[in-house]
Amino acid sequence: MAFACQRSGQLLLRRASGSLLRGACARAMSPPHCFALELPGCTLAHFAFGGDAAAGPDDGARGDARGDPRLAALLEPPGRRYSLWVPVAPGASCAARVRAAKLHQHLLHQLRRRGPLQRCQLRRLLCYSPEGDVQHGVLLHDPRDSPDTRSALLALLDECQEVPSPRLGEFVGDPSHRVWQHLWELRDGQGWHLADGQRVLPAPEPALHPVVPDLSSSAVFPDREAARAVLEACTSFIPEAQAVLDLVDQCPEQIQKGRFPVIVIEGLDATGKTTVTQSVSDSLKAVLLKSPPACIGQWREIFDDEPTIIRRAFYSLGNYIVASEIAKESTKSPVIIDRYWHSTATYAIATEVSGGIQHLPPAHHSIYQWPRDLLKPDLVLLLTLSPEERLQRLKGRGMEKTREETELETNSVFRQKVELSYRRMENPDCHVVDASPAKEKVLQTVLSIIQNNCT
Template sequence: MAFARRAGARLLALLPRPRSRACAGTMAQPRCFALELPGCALAHFAVGTAAEGTAAPGALPDPRAAALLGPPGRSYSLCVPVAPGRDCAARVRAARLHQRLLQQLRRGPLKRCQLRRLLCYCPSGGVGGLQQGVLLHDPCDSPDTRRALLALLDSYVEAPRPCLGEFMGDPRHQLWQRPWELRDGQGWRQVDPEPVVSAPEPTLHPVVPDLPSSGVFPHREAARAVLEACTPFIPEARAMLDLVSQCPAQVQKGKFPVIVIEGLDATGKTTVTQAVSDALKAVLLKSPPASISQWRKVFDDEPTIIRRAFYSLGNYIVASEIAKASVTSPVVVDRYWHSTATYAIATEVSGTVHHLPPAHHPIYQWPKDLLKPDLVLLLTVSPEERLNRIQGRGLERTREETELEANSIFRQKVEVSYQRMESPGCRVVDASPCRETVLQTVLSLIQSHCKQS
C-alpha cells in the first residue's frame, strides 16, 4: 500500500500545471472534442485552457467517454489541422489526409485497435475551426501501438501533419491528455499534460457551420472552387469543370411543370418515375446525369467535400437539361438537389437524429442559383418493406446507399433531413401499396398542384 502511494505521488509529480500548447509546431489546436460513442451517442469533453468555464477543475468527462479515454488500455487522438480561413485547397488537402489516415489505421499493427469518430472544434464555434479526427483505443496498451503511431506520423513529410495526443489517468482517477510534438533534430517528444474535463453539448453540432463550404454548397461557385483545387491530382475534375462551364450560369424553367421524385433505395423511385413520365408524356431525367456517370466511381472514392462538389455540380448540369426540356413538355427528374444535401448532412453530422440542424435552419434551403422544380415528392416505405425489396436485387450501390441497409440511425438522419427541406419542401408519399395505387396517388398530387400553380 505504501509503495502504491509513493508510485502515485511520483506520477502526480509528473503532471505539472497545464498550459496552452500549439499542435506539433503548426497552428493552435481546437480544444473541445465531440466523441462518437457506441450507439451513435456523442460525448463532449475539453482539454487544457478550453476547459475554463466548461466544468469544475478536475471534473471527469462523460463516464462513457472516460471508459474509452482512460485505463484499462490506452487511447490516442489523431486530428488533422486545417489552415484558418476559407481556402478550398487547404480543406481538400486536410480531407484527403484524414481519409488516408483512416485507411492506414485500419491495417498493419494498428488494425487490432478500436477506432471512434472524433471532431475537434473551437468552443466559440464559427466557420473554419473544425478538425476531423479519430480516437484510437488500444485495449492492450501495447508499446507497439505508440511506436506504430509515431512511425506513421513520420511518413507524413508535408504539412499538415496529423496532431497526436495520448490520454492517461492518474491515481486520483482524473484524465489527462499529453500531446506529442516534433522537435527539430530531436524527433517526437511528449510535452506537458493537460487536464481532460467534461464540456457542455453545443447548441448546434460543431460540423454545421462548415457544411456550406464542405458538403452542402449554397451555390455553384462554392462547388466549383473545390473541384478546381482537385485538378492537380484528379484529371476527371478538369473534365467535369469543362462540362459545367458549357452550362449557362442562370437558366429559366419553361412553361411545363417539373416534377422531382426523391426517395431512398428500394422505395420504388425508378418504377414510379418511369410510370409518371409515361403517363404525362414527359421527359425523364436523372441526377447525376448520364454525361458524368463514367466519373462516379472516381469521385465516390474521395472524401465528402470532393464527392459532394461533384454531385452538386451534376445538379447544375441537370438544371440545364431541365430548362431545355421544360419548354416543350413536362419533365420528371429522378433525384435532384435534395438527395445531394440530405446524404451530405446525414454523413457529416455525427451522432443521432437529435444532433441534426433544427428545422428551418438555412442548411435546408434550396440554392438560389439552381433551377427550382414545381413539385418534389418523397417516396417512403417502412424499413421492413425496404429491406424485403432490397434483398435479391444485387444492384451496385454507393457507399451511403450501402450504409442505409446496415445503419438504421444513418437512415433515420437521411429521412429526417429530407423532411426538413424547404423552398421547396418534399411532399411525402407512402409507397407501400401496389404500384398502380402509388402511381394514382402521385398523379393526383401532380394534377392538384398544377391546378393551384
C-alpha cells in the first residue's frame, strides 16, 4: 500500500513538474493546418481547421458530415475517433526529427499491444501545413466508444516525457452535423482537460502529396552528409550506427569511376536478379558487388526495425560504401551491382507516400534524380515480371520473406508504386528488361543491351 501511494505521489509530482513545460510547448506549437487521412481504396481525405478560408471552392456551403464524405469518415457510427500525432517544430534539427520518428514508432507499438487499444482500428494520418512541415500520426477508431480507450490513451501520454509530447484529439459532432476536434491538454496541477473545439472543414487536395516536400529530409537523402547526420543522431541508442559511420568516413568524398563499365541490375524480389547478376558477371568476367555491402549487411536486421528516417539513412550510406568499392574495382574490370541507389529511393518513396499511385511525385520530379555526390553507373537495368509470375516464383523459393517481400506480396498498390517509381528514375533512368523468358534468353537480352550502351 505504501509503495502504491509512493508511485501515485511520484506520478502527480511528475505531472505537475512537467505540465508547465509541456503546456507552454503545446501552446507555442499550434496544431498543423491540414490533415490527410488514408481511406479504404487508397484514397486520401484532406481536411483542415478554421473558418471558410480552409474550404475549397467546391466544398459546399454547409461543411458538415452530411454534405461531405471526408467529414463523414470522422463521425460515421459506430464509435468514436481519436487523432494522435507527434509534433515536430518547423525547421527542426535532424536529432529532433529522429526523436519524433522514434516516438511515433513507440506509440504505434503501444497502440497495437495494449488491451483496450488493440480493439481500435488504425489509419495513417498525416498532419501538415502549406509550408511543407509534416507530422506523422494515426487516426484511431474505437467502435465501442469505451471510456477505457480514452483512459489508455491518456495513460500513454503520461508515459511520454519527450518535449514536445504527442498530441491527442477527439472528433465530435454537434446537432448541426458539423465536425469539431477537441485537443487534450495537461493543465497545471489539474491533470488532463479537453480544450475548446476547433471546427473541421474539408480541404482541397494539394498539388503534391503532403509528404513529398519532406522526402529529401526523411527518406530519400540528396547527399551523403544528409544521411550521415541522421546516423550521427542515433549513436547514443544504436551502437552499430557509429560502426557504419566509421566505415563511411574511410571512403573518400571525391571518387571517380575507372575506365571499365559499371552496370546496376535492379528489380523486385523473385524477378531473377541474383541469377542474372551472377550470369552477367561470369560472362563479362566482371566483379559482382551488392548494396548494402557485406561489411554492413550484418546489421540489416537492426536497422530494418528502426523508423523510416533511420532505416533509409543506413541504406543510403551503404550506397556510398559500395561506391568506394566500385571506384576501385572499375579500374581493373567491369563491375556488376546487385541493387544500388534506385532501390533505396523507390522503396522509400512507395512506403512514405500514402494513398495510390496517383499520389506519387509526378514524372521528372527532383526526387527521382540521382544524388549529386554518389558515383553514377553507366547503365541501370530493371528486370520486370507480371505479378502472377513473380508470386509463382516466390512460392518456389522456399526462403524466409523480408518485410518488403511480404508487403509486395500482399499489397498490390505498394508493388505498383515501387514499379512506377523505378520507371520514373532519371539520370540515369532504367532500361526495362522482360524477365519472364527462360534465363538464357534473359541473359542474351541483357548482354545485348550492355553491348549497345557501354561500348
